[in-house]
Every structure is written in structure tokens, then in C-alpha cells.
Amino acid sequence: MNTTDLLARREQLLGVGAPLFYQEPVNIVRGEGVWLFDADDRGYVDMYNNVPCVGHCHPHVVEAMHQQARTLNVHSRYLHEGILDYAERLAGLHADPLKSIVFTCTGTEANEVAMLMARVSTGGRGIICTDAGYHGNSTEVSKLSRPPQDINAEIRAIPYPQRYRPLQDGVSESELTELYLAEVRTAIDAFQVSGIPLAGMLVCPILANEGLPDIPDSFMARASEIIHDAGGLFIADEVQAGFCRTGEWWGYEVNDFVPDIVTMGKPMGNGLPLAGVIARKELVDNFRQHRRYFNTFASSPLQAAVGMAVLDVIETENLRQNASHVGDYLRSELTKLQDRCEPLAEIRGQGLFIGLEWVSDRHLKTPDRDGAVVYVNRLKDKGFLIGNAGALGNVLKIRPPLVFTREHADLFLTAFEETMGEIDAKA
Secondary structure, eight states: OOHHHHHHHHHHHHOTTOOOOSSSOOOEEEEEBTEEEETTOOEEEEOSOOSSTTOBTOHHHHHHHHHHHHHOOOOSSSOOHHHHHHHHHHHTTSOTTOOEEEEESSHHHHHHHHHHHHHHHHSOOEEEEETTOOOOSSTTGGGGSSOOTTTOTTEEEEOOOOSSSOSSTTOOHHHHHHHHHHHHHHHHHHHHHTTOOEEEEEEOTTOTTTTOOOOOTTHHHHHHHHHHHTTOEEEEEOTTTTTTTTSSSOHHHHTTOOOSEEEEOGGGGBTBOOEEEEEOHHHHHHHHHHHOOOOTTTTOHHHHHHHHHHHHHHHHTTHHHHHHHHHHHHHHHHHHHGGGOTTEEEEEEETTEEEEEEEEETTTTEEOHHHHHHHHHHHHHTTEEOEEESTTSOEEEEOOOTTOOHHHHHHHHHHHHHHHHHHHHHO
16 A cells, blocks of 8 residues: 555544654554664664664564563552562662652653642642643643643743743853743742642753753752742653663753652653653652552553563663763764754754754744754655654754664764755755
């Protein structure tokens, strides 16, 4: 079946408007490592998908899934040592005192649990987020996605902290941090005026959906202190930042703070639905007592076996170090192209998570979403899958599996430079 017929069938069965990447969608039929293959067996280097973090169809993960599925898989209301072994190993990768876990199936569910946990534990209702984040699709969690202030009284959004388009030009680093912290205080004060007690603040520690901005120094740590002083809890959404994506296990390590609650998801099961929330034991105990949370498919032996296999691969193949080294190399090589690529205004990120700020005018910092889309689609045609994202849709988003190597990076850099030449020739 050709792509046109597949698309028509998809719209009939899944509804018109179900999201798809690229102007000419790709019919992917199999994957291996960093590679995806279409129905014509054409290979694409996957540089976007955060789900198969240890590579598509990794044999160790596939074998763990196979062996556990053929042995036992049940809901969570039985004792099972494998689940506890996995919880213990995962907790050991986090900072103290984050030691107790609630497993879920998706990042959305994890963020829902985290919000409930903060509200139960503090007695508050108000949640602070940024004005350009994304944390999931449920009715409650979706209120955090670019929230209009006049609709959600219990949600207050602050301008996301950044250096590229700051709240005020010409200020020092410390002054810029203070300006953004003042926005946090203003949100807290607004809740107080409205008679809504504060529950906490929920953000991605590297602001992934906002466009991976360079965050002013000490913002996260200082914001966490302000939230604590106001009686709230600080929640770090590690669904995109976690599991060595940044070259550290967790995004909160990159920004040098320890949150009260951490949510995890996407890469956790390398494609098997697996997510979770980790927090101090008293927070989890209190949540369990008041909410009696139950998820049919979470805390299952299958989840535990696959999650454990993902950790095995990350550690035995030194993927944290690989993400750090290859990410540094790729950013360094892209920087060498900057003088010849006027739209490439800034190269940001940590580890194997890179954002390229795309503009039509560097001096005015004019965002160029259309230009970013052109590059994304041109690179797809050359066999490299990236995306455009960020608050203004103009950031080229690069996020390959952690098994991405310098050799893969060189292939991409060649294609990127070729695309630059082709577009310059047409201009």
C-alpha cells in the first residue's frame, strides 16, 4: 500500500488530524539501533525519538521482554521480587532522599500523580509552570501546557527563563536570574490574593519543550528554595531529560538542585509503556494513604524486567559517557558551520539533546519557523529524522538514541552541510 493510500486509511480509522511528522510522511516498518527503515527498505538515522533510548530493538531488552512475557505478567496486586529489585535499583540512581516510587505507564500519568502528591502533601492547589511547557495530555496535566491565565485559576505560568530572548536586555547574569525569580514570587502572590494555597511548581529541569534555552545561573535551585519557603513542593519532569539524555542520569543534576518529586517516562522502557514518580518516602506514603492509586498495567513483572534491561544496557555500554562525548562533538562541529549558516543563531543543549535556534535575522532574533520546517523536511529526504519544536516552533530538535556515535554524527553533519549549500543556491 503506498503512502497516499495509507494516509487516507489512517484518517478514516484514526480521524483527520491525528499528528504525523513531515510534509511527506514516512512509512516505517522496522528499526535497529539508531536506524529506522521504511517499506522500501530505505534507512533513516533516527535523531528525534526519545523512546528507544538504548536503540531500536536492542537484543538485550527484547530478550528480557520475551522471557518475562512467556513466564508471567500480571497486575500489581501480587508480591513480585523483580518489581522490588527494579524499584531499588532505579532509586539508587537518584539523589537522596528520593527513594520511594509510584509506577505508571505514561509520562502524563506520572505528572498527574506528581500533582496529586503535591496537593495531598501540602494541602494546596496552586501549581506554577512555564508559559511554553508540555507535560502530558490528561485533562488536569494539559492545563500546564501554555495555560491561559483566565481559565485555570489553580495554574499560574511564568515566562520560561532564558538568556537568548531575556525578560530584559543589558542586565547581568545574576540580575537576569533575579528577574525570573521575581516572576515565581509574583505567581505565588497571585495565588495568595486569590485564596488558593500553593501546592508546588512543575517544570522540566532543562526546559526541553520550551526549546532547550540556556537557563540563567542558579535559577532552578533558587526557585526551589522560594517554592519551599512558600510551603510548596518542587517537581522535576524528567520524562525527556532523564536516563542519561543530558550526559548525566538526570536533568536536575545538570542544573545542580534536588527536587522533591521527580517524574519519569518516555525512555524508561525503550518502547514498552513504563513511567513513574519518585519522591521522599513520606510523600509517597501520604499519597498512597489518601488516594489509593491503582494502575492495572503499572508495577508489572513485565515492566520491571524491561526497565531493568534498559538500565543494564545504559551501564554496560557506557551510554551516559557516550551521550556526553558525542553530544559535545556534535555541538562543536555544528558551531564550525555557524558562520556559513546565517539562520543558525544559537546551538544549545546538553548531551545528546541539542536545540538549534533558527532565525531569519540574527540581529533582531526573528524566529523562522518556516525555515526550520524546510530544513527538517530536507534532512528527512536525505535520511535524517529530526523535528522542529520550542516555544516559537523554530528550534531544530535533535535527540537521537543514546547509542548514536561520532560516525552517525559525521553522516548527519555532511547532510546538514549539503542542505545548507542547496538552500543557499536557491536563495
